[in-house]
Amino acid sequence: MDFMVFQYPMITVQACLDGILLGILFALIAYGMALQWGVMNIINIAQGDLVILGGYIAYFMYLYGIHPAWGVIVAPVIMYFLGVLIYKLVINKVVDRDLFISILATFGISILFMQLMNFAFGADVVLANSDYGTTMLFNDNVVLPNSKLFSAFISILFAICLVIYMKKSKLGRAIRATAQNARAAKILGVDTEKVYAATFGINAALCGVAGALISITFTIHPYMGLPYTIRSFMIVIVAGLGNLPGVAMSGMGLGVFEEFADYILGTEFRIGSVFLLLVLILVYRRFKLSRKREYLK
Amino acid sequence: MNKNNIILYSGILIFGLIAPFLFPAFKVQLSILCVLIVLATTWNIQGGEMGYNSFGNILFYGLGMYLCASVQVGMFFPLAEWTESGGEKTFVHTPTQFFQGMASGLVVAAIVPTIIAGLIGYSILGLRGHYFAICTLGLGVAAGEISGGIEIIGAGQGFTTPPFPDVGSLEARGEFFYFLSFFTLILTFIAVRSIYSTRFKLILNAIRDNEDKAEAMGIETMKYKIIGWMISAFFCGLAGGIMGGLVGYIDSTDVAFDGREMGVFMVLMAILGGKGTLWGPIIGATIFHIFKEGFWTFFLGWQYVALGVLIVVIVIYFPEGIMGWLREKYPERFGEVVDEKDRKAQVELK
Numbered sequence: 030m031d032f033m034v035f036q037y038p039m040i041t042v043q044a045c046l047d048g049i050l051l052g053i054l055f056a057l058i059a060y061g062m063a064l065q066w067g068v069m070n071i072i073n074i075a076q077g078d079l080v081i082l083g084g085y086i087a088y089f090m091y092l093y094g095i096h097p098a099w100g101v102i103v104a105p106v107i108m109y110f111l112g113v114l115i116y117k118l119v120i121n122k123v124v125d126r127d128l129f130i131s132i133l134a135t136f137g138i139s140i141l142f143m144q145l146m147n148f149a150f151g152a153d154v155v156l157a158n159s160d161y162g163t164t165m166l167f168n169d170n171v172v173l174p175n176s177k178l179f180s181a182f183i184s185i186l187f188a189i190c191l192v193i194y195m196k197k198s199k200l201g202r203a204i205r206a207t208a209q210n211a212r213a214a215k216i217l218g219v220d221t222e223k224v225y226a227a228t229f230g231i232n233a234a235l236c237g238v239a240g241a242l243i244s245i246t247f248t249i250h251p252y253m254g255l256p257y258t259i260r261s262f263m264i265v266i267v268a269g270l271g272n273l274p275g276v277a278m279s280g281m282g283l284g285v286f287e288e289f290a291d292y293i294l295g296t297e298f299r300i301g302s303v304f305l306l307l308v309l310i311l312v313y314r315r316f317k318l319s320r321k322r323e324y325l326k
Numbered sequence: 327m328n329k330n331n332i333i334l335y336s337g338i339l340i341f342g343l344i345a346p347f348l349f350p351a352f353k354v355q356l357s358i359l360c361v362l363i364v365l366a367t368t369w370n371i372q373g374g375e376m377g378y379n380s381f382g383n384i385l386f387y388g389l390g391m392y393l394c395a396s397v398q399v400g401m402f403f404p405l406a407e408w409t410e411s412g413g414e415k416t417f418v419h420t421p422t423q424f425f426q427g428m429a430s431g432l433v434v435a436a437i438v439p440t441i442i443a444g445l446i447g448y449s450i451l452g453l454r455g456h457y458f459a460i461c462t463l464g465l466g467v468a469a470g471e472i473s474g475g476i477e478i479i480g481a482g483q484g485f486t487t488p489p490f491p492d493v494g495s496l497e498a499r500g501e502f503f504y505f506l507s508f509f510t511l512i513l514t515f516i517a518v519r520s521i522y523s524t525r526f527k528l529i530l531n532a533i534r535d536n537e538d539k540a541e542a543m544g545i546e547t548m549k550y551k552i553i554g555w556m557i558s559a560f561f562c563g564l565a566g567g568i569m570g571g572l573v574g575y576i577d578s579t580d581v582a583f584d585g586r587e588m589g590v591f592m593v594l595m596a597i598l599g600g601k602g603t604l605w606g607p608i609i610g611a612t613i614f615h616i617f618k619e620g621f622w623t624f625f626l627g628w629q630y631v632a633l634g635v636l637i638v639v640i641v642i643y644f645p646e647g648i649m650g651w652l653r654e655k656y657p658e659r660f661g662e663v664v665d666e667k668d669r670k671a672q673v674e675l676k
Contacts, residue, residue, distance in 0.1 A: 072456055122642045128456045129379040133593065134641045140586065141634025148627075255467065262460055301471030307464040308450075315452040 039170040044288040050177040052284025054239055054246075056277045057184040058257055059264035060191070061235035067270045068208040068228045069124055074135040075115075077257030078142040079233050083108055083240025084249035085150050088157045091244075097157035100241035101183055105234035112233025116226045124225060139254060146251040156248045180242035187238050191231070192273065204228055208271075256300050263307045266314065339512075346504045353500035357572055359615045360507035364514045364565045365588070366595035366607035368558040371518070373593065374601030375527060376554050377534030378451065382462025383562050384589035385469050386443060388582030390435035390563030391570035392479055395487040397434045398427035398571075409480040421491040428571060435567030436560050443559035447552035454537075463585065470583030484577040487570050503572045510568060514561050515608075521557070522604055530554055534602075586630075590637065591618075598640055600649025609648055 087100025123131040161175035195201035206214040207224045268275030290302040346353045372378040403417040490499040532540040599610020
């Protein structure tokens with residue numbers, strides 16, 4: 030244990046800043062998860078693996094001499110079609126079935142992706158170097174890589190674009206209608222099958238953007254997918270479905286929590302603390318809900 | 327118990343007893359098969375009978391594995407020095423020490439997870455549906471990550487369990503672990519079978535079919551859910567303890583809390599065989615183990631790809647499992663009274 034955090038206030042500032050910038054990325058992934066959860070009632074365990082795959086797309090562009098920031102444009106396009114493909118092959122067969130079936134099916138996809146990435150890209154921890162340099166704040170006490178600022182900016186940009194798209198476009202309206210009541214939407218002439226495919230594709234594209242940004246800012250590794258799934262799941266259940274400011278806030282909160290857990294408990298407990306936090310939140314939620322049930326009595 | 331059953335059970339028992347001598351090369355595989363059947367059968371208590379699909383039984387399995395090995399070492403030698411010395415053995419168990427340690431280790435490995443299941447059961451089992459599934463998934467992974475950071479049980483570099491002592495015969499190790507796991511299997515089977523013939527099973531099924539209604543009928547659902555989970559935890563811990571000795575090496579995320587492998591296997595085996603049946607998990611585990619070993623041997627490196635595809639295929643095209651399929655085909659054999667007219671009418675409706 031390291032109590033440096035309390036002795037040097039600058040470390041606190043550093044952790045908060047890092048956490049917020051990281052949390053914005055988490056919120057972007059969680060937004061995708063909330064979208065497909067709300068529309069299709071599916072929890073996609075492979076979410077994190079889609080993120081990592083997006084990261085590898087940016088990394089490969091970097092390897093071939095293209096600036097990895099272009100991955101932010103390329104990755105979502107590739108991932109969109111991959112998402113639609115996954116939907117056509119697997120997800121459309123589990124959409125209206127038991128929830129556990131969809132969890133298990135996406136778990137299978139997750140294992141499959143994890144291993145295919147391990148074969149294709151190797152088991153090394155990699156990052157795509159963006160050469161953006163760093164900004165020093167507070168008399169050089171706080172280090173702020175520009176790539177993190179860049180990634181936060183791009184995430185916010187994509188989130189805003191998506192929100193506007195969902196509000197204004199025809200497909201966006203169809204998606205929102207299907208989320209409210211799939212059957213009624215079908216009766217009114219919405220092709221729900223197409224809507225589902227598009228939703229899954231948009232989710233995958235968002236994962237692609239987030240992954241490309243993660244490969245620029247942090248590191249990626251084929252087996253690092255599951256924590257991203259768990260983080261986005263956690264953010265969604267804390268914020269609730271369809272609550273965008275909530276998703277952003279709880280994403281940032283989670284980012285800050287992780288940075289502090291990293292400083293105080295040590296890096297080896299970082300992922301463990303995320304998973305423990307998930308269990309604690311779910312248990313807290315369960316007791317809160319059960320109290321509500323007692324009121325009803 | 328009718329005559330056919332007695333023949334079946336004694337046939338399996340005799341086969342189990344002579345199997346290690348018939349196939350001496352497959353002793354380890356047969357022991358693993360026994361452990362897998364125990365895991366699948368106990369998963370089925372919640373997943374199949376109670377409708378609570380848990381990814382977290384791996385928690386008890388891994389806990390049992392660490393506890394058994396720690397007790398076995400800690401009873402005679404300082405645990406910290408043992409793990410520090412890693413592969414190079416500075417301490418050697420005598421045969422008496424080994425077996426005493428193993429026995430008390432297994433007792434601890436079975437009891438402590440049961441207590442833990444009882445303690446956390448009230449909070450965790452109040453969750454429903456996918457919240458429960460994800461929460462237990464998180465529990466298993468968290469346990470793996472945290473145990474990977476604890477120094478005294480080897481942290482990231484792993485923990486070597488005591489090697490089998492020299493008792494004069496080279497075959498002794500395999501036979502010892504085979505019979506240990508085989509008797510655990512028999513114990514599990516008898517326990518589960520007797521549970522399934524009581525009111526307890528009906529209560530579990532009532533919880534699966536409609537929990538609120540069951541509660542309204544005056545059943546204390548929470549109590550029974552916790553008891554069901556504790557039974558699972560007991561046998562999972564036991565299986566974990568045996569598996570730790572059998573593998574000989576414990577790693578936090580790759581052997582003990584291996585949610586990616588064992589944690590999914592137990593779910594998959596139960597679903598493959600048919601969840602909610604007594605024989606389903608046993609058949610599923612046997613088929614799965616044979617398939618897995620074949621694939622692991624001939625397509626080394628592609629096994630997880632195959633595993634992923636297998637999960638998707640089973641879940642999408644075969645969710646009722648083998649027993650479910652048999653039940654659909656021969657409902658009379660399962661004691662269901664079939665009215666031909668009614669059946670035809672149902673087919674037409676579909």
